[in-house]
Amino acid sequence: MEKILEVENLQVSFHTYAGEVKAVRGIDFDLKKGETLALVGESGCGKTVTAKAIMRLLKEPPTEIKKGSKIIFNGEDVIKMSKKRLSSFRGEDISMIFQDPMTSLNPTMTIGDQIMESLIIHKKLNKKEAQKEAVRLLELVNIPNAKERIKSFPHELSGGMRQRIMISIALSCNPRILIADEPTTALDVTIQAQILDLLKELQNKFETSIILVTHDLGVVANFADKIQVMYAGQVVERGSRDEIFYNCMHPYTWALLSSVPRLDTKSKEELYALGGTPPDLILPLKGCPFSSRCKHCMEICLEEAPQKTELSNTHSLSCWLQHPYAPKVEKPEALRGERNE
Numbered sequence: 001m002e003k004i005l006e007v008e009n010l011q012v013s014f015h016t017y018a019g020e021v022k023a024v025r026g027i028d029f030d031l032k033k034g035e036t037l038a039l040v041g042e043s044g045c046g047k048t049v050t051a052k053a054i055m056r057l058l059k060e061p062p063t064e065i066k067k068g069s070k071i072i073f074n075g076e077d078v079i080k081m082s083k084k085r086l087s088s089f090r091g092e093d094i095s096m097i098f099q100d101p102m103t104s105l106n107p108t109m110t111i112g113d114q115i116m117e118s119l120i121i122h123k124k125l126n127k128k129e130a131q132k133e134a135v136r137l138l139e140l141v142n143i144p145n146a147k148e149r150i151k152s153f154p155h156e157l158s159g160g161m162r163q164r165i166m167i168s169i170a171l172s173c174n175p176r177i178l179i180a181d182e183p184t185t186a187l188d189v190t191i192q193a194q195i196l197d198l199l200k201e202l203q204n205k206f207e208t209s210i211i212l213v214t215h216d217l218g219v220v221a222n223f224a225d226k227i228q229v230m231y232a233g234q235v236v237e238r239g240s241r242d243e244i245f246y247n248c249m250h251p252y253t254w255a256l257l258s259s260v261p262r263l264d265t266k267s268k269e270e271l272y273a274l275g276g277t278p279p280d281l282i283l284p285l286k287g288c289p290f291s292s293r294c295k296h297c298m299e300i301c302l303e304e305a306p307q308k309t310e311l312s313n314t315h316s317l318s319c320w321l322q323h324p325y326a327p328k329v330e331k332p333e334a335l336r337g338e339r340n341e
């Protein structure tokens with residue numbers, strides 16, 4: 001399958017008064033046509049910064065995409081794109097649904113005008129054509145009574161509808177890649193499922209590649225083709241959906257999976273919650289970034305960062321437990337069933 005995006009050794013820092021915040025510390029991945037990649041990890045691990053760096057949406061300075069970082073879209077170097085090219089890249093090749101639809105939509109403009117804006121700029125439609133296309137896009141994302149709805153302001157719509165509007169804006173120019181940053185976090189479970197189904201349906205229709213950003217592994221169970229688990233600005237484990245759900249090996253992935261509610265959990269069992277907090281990204285990291293919270297931490301983990309171990313073409317992780325001399329550690333009991341979903 002054709003690779004549409006290749007990210008190599010991406011490093012992103014923020015220069016602040018307190019010092020350099022190394023938010024993304026050398027991550028690699030690729031994305032193929034029609035594929036869905038999930039970026040998963042706790043708050044602050046660098047998911048949004050990674051997504052925004054790919055779109056070159058971070059203000060540079062104070063942000064710095066470090067030398068040696070590579071972002072290649074369809075053979076083209078995104079870091080070297082001119083301002084003009086970036087503007088068409090963002091509208092036509094790649095687009096993003098942001099974490100909070102209420103703050104991303106303009107409260108003073110009708111949703112019709114907001115959808116039409118991008119159609120007029122990027123697709124060069126006239127007002128009448130853009131209006132017709134806006135109605136079609138609203139129908140595509142299952143907004144009832146679309147002709148009337150385009151006259152509404154964002155505050156007149158429910159959270160689920162606002163998220164559908166964001167999707168319709170993001171898809172208005174048929175992008176090759178859609179980045180969905182926590183697209184369902186603010187929504188209740190039923191609406192979450194509807195939004196994910198809608199994204200899947202649109203992806204199949206248009207062969208869009210999707211990067212789904214989320215802190216919740218439960219959300220990606222039926223959605224992602226491959227999963228990348230991030231911690232403190234690094235990828236600690238990556239694999240196909242099945243490799244992560246059946247056979248994950250990193251203690252942090254175990255912790256994330258153990259905190260996903262499961263249908264077979266006995267009702268009185270408390271859901272696992274990982275204690276402690278991630279490291280401060282302004283301080284130098286020594287050893288494994290997860291060491292202060294890992295119950296399998298060994299002496300070496302405090303001294304040296306673990307090397308990457310490849311378990312298959314698609315499955316890899318960075319953890320000293322993979323070293324041949326490391327003690328054998330069983331994965332948590334809750335994850336020893338048939339499937340960890």
Ligand SMILES: Nc1ncnc2c1ncn2[C@@H]1O[C@H](COP(=O)(O)OP(=O)(O)OP(=O)(O)O)[C@@H](O)[C@H]1O
Nearest residue numbers: 014021023042043044045046047048049050215281
């Ligand atoms: N403008 C900024 N200046 C300084 N540090 C920043 C800035 N933006 C983000 N960071 C830091 O970069 C790190 C990664 O942030 P990011 O927004 O990517 O996290 P995230 O994984 O998306 O978390 P969440 O799940 O809460 O959205 C965090 O430690 C954050 O504090």
Ligand code: SF4
Nearest residue numbers: 288291294301319320
């Ligand atoms: S390298 Fe050590 S501290 Fe890090 S996850 Fe593995 S066992 Fe835990």
Ligand SMILES: [Mg+2]
Nearest residue numbers: 047048049099
């Ligand atoms: Mg985020």
